[in-house]
Amino acid sequence: MTPFERLKGIEAFVITADLGSFTAAGHQLNLTNSAISKSVARLEDRLGTRLFERTTRRLALTDAGSAFYRTCVRVLADLKEAEIVLSTQFREPVGRLRLDVPEAFGRLHVLPLLLQFTEQHPYLLPHISLTDRFVDLLNEGIDVAVRIGGTEQWPASLGHSYLGRERLIFCASPDYLAKYGTPTSVSELLSHDSVLYGKADGSTSPWLIANNTGLVERKTMEGRIIVGSGEAQVSAVKAGYGIAQLATWLVRDDIRRGDLIIILPELTTDGLPLNLVWPIGKQLLPKVNSILELLRKELRINR
Numbered sequence: 037m038t039p040f041e042r043l044k045g046i047e048a049f050v051i052t053a054d055l056g057s058f059t060a061a062g063h064q065l066n067l068t069n070s071a072i073s074k075s076v077a078r079l080e081d082r083l084g085t086r087l088f089e090r091t092t093r094r095l096a097l098t099d100a101g102s103a104f105y106r107t108c109v110r111v112l113a114d115l116k117e118a119e120i121v122l123s124t125q126f127r128e129p130v131g132r133l134r135l136d137v138p139e140a141f142g143r144l145h146v147l148p149l150l151l152q153f154t155e156q157h158p159y160l161l162p163h164i165s166l167t168d169r170f171v172d173l174l175n176e177g178i179d180v181a182v183r184i185g186g187t188e189q190w191p192a193s194l195g196h197s198y199l200g201r202e203r204l205i206f207c208a209s210p211d212y213l214a215k216y217g218t219p220t221s222v223s224e225l226l227s228h229d230s231v232l233y234g235k236a237d238g239s240t241s242p243w244l245i246a247n248n249t250g251l252v253e254r255k256t257m258e259g260r261i262i263v264g265s266g267e268a269q270v271s272a273v274k275a276g277y278g279i280a281q282l283a284t285w286l287v288r289d290d291i292r293r294g295d296l297i298i299i300l301p302e303l304t305t306d307g308l309p310l311n312l313v314w315p316i317g318k319q320l321l322p323k324v325n326s327i328l329e330l331l332r333k334e335l336r337i338n339r
Contacts, residue, residue: 045079046108048072053105129323130159136181140266142166179324185308195316200337202283202307206299212276229260229278243281
């Protein structure tokens with residue numbers, strides 16, 4: 037079956053689902069009730085499943101029909117945007133753009149870029165979600181996402197661009213170090229109070245420490261305090277609750293201001309990878325391609 041044949045009947049099906057009858061769909065498409073009914077029936081035969089429950093009063097989508105409807109609506113929307121891309125009327129970013137970014141990283145590093153970019157492109161309408169949960173780009177209609185961590189094996193349906201890895205450092209507040217001393221070795225470091233990141237499953241992120249052979253060991257700590265947010269970790273460290281291992285992107289300004297002090301800089305190590313991710317093919321849209329170019333340039337981690 038050719039891709040063109042797969043599209044047969046989809047428009048009739050979607051409009052019928054929207055309007056609730058073959059007659060209303062026929063009026064909108066300038067076709068007869070019979071032509072719409074036969075088009076949907078052929079589609080059902082091809083798929084091998086019923087898409088509608090037919091009653092004398094109204095049509096209702098089956099469970100399979102509802103799932104297929106959502107996919108068809110997304111496909112038709114993508115086709116519409118592809119037509120816009122090929123038209124000469126729009127060559128700059130326009131329309132609604134869905135972005136998903138990690139909460140702290142997004143607020144500190146992505147949101148300022150997007151606000152400035154949107155000011156320069158007034159017809160672009162960003163819808164930005166800041167969350168640390170896993171987001172399914174295809175099912176949730178996301179155009180571009182920033183991912184910290186995650187798989188290194190990407191599905192064929194997603195495009196991705198590697199931006200580098202986090203750099204992790206140990207740090208504490210000046211007041212804490214004045215009170216308890218600055219560790220000068222790994223053994224001393226491990227004896228101090230720690231501020232840990234707590235995961236949703238109740239576990240904590242271990243400290244990553246390179247040994248004499250260069251291999252990184254994972255040290256599980258008890259934790260003076262455990263919090264489920266990177267920014268909350270920073271607040272707890274600044275309040276003097278202990279030492280934390282944090283990404284440089286999270287504490288760069290605090291280090292520069294002297295609110296936090298780097299401890300044992302020789303223990304600086306790589307953290308999680310940072311990637312841009314998008315549904316394959318969407319980079320053809322000016323609104324998506326322009327954001328990808330901006331974020332590739334501004335978010336890339338220099339070694």
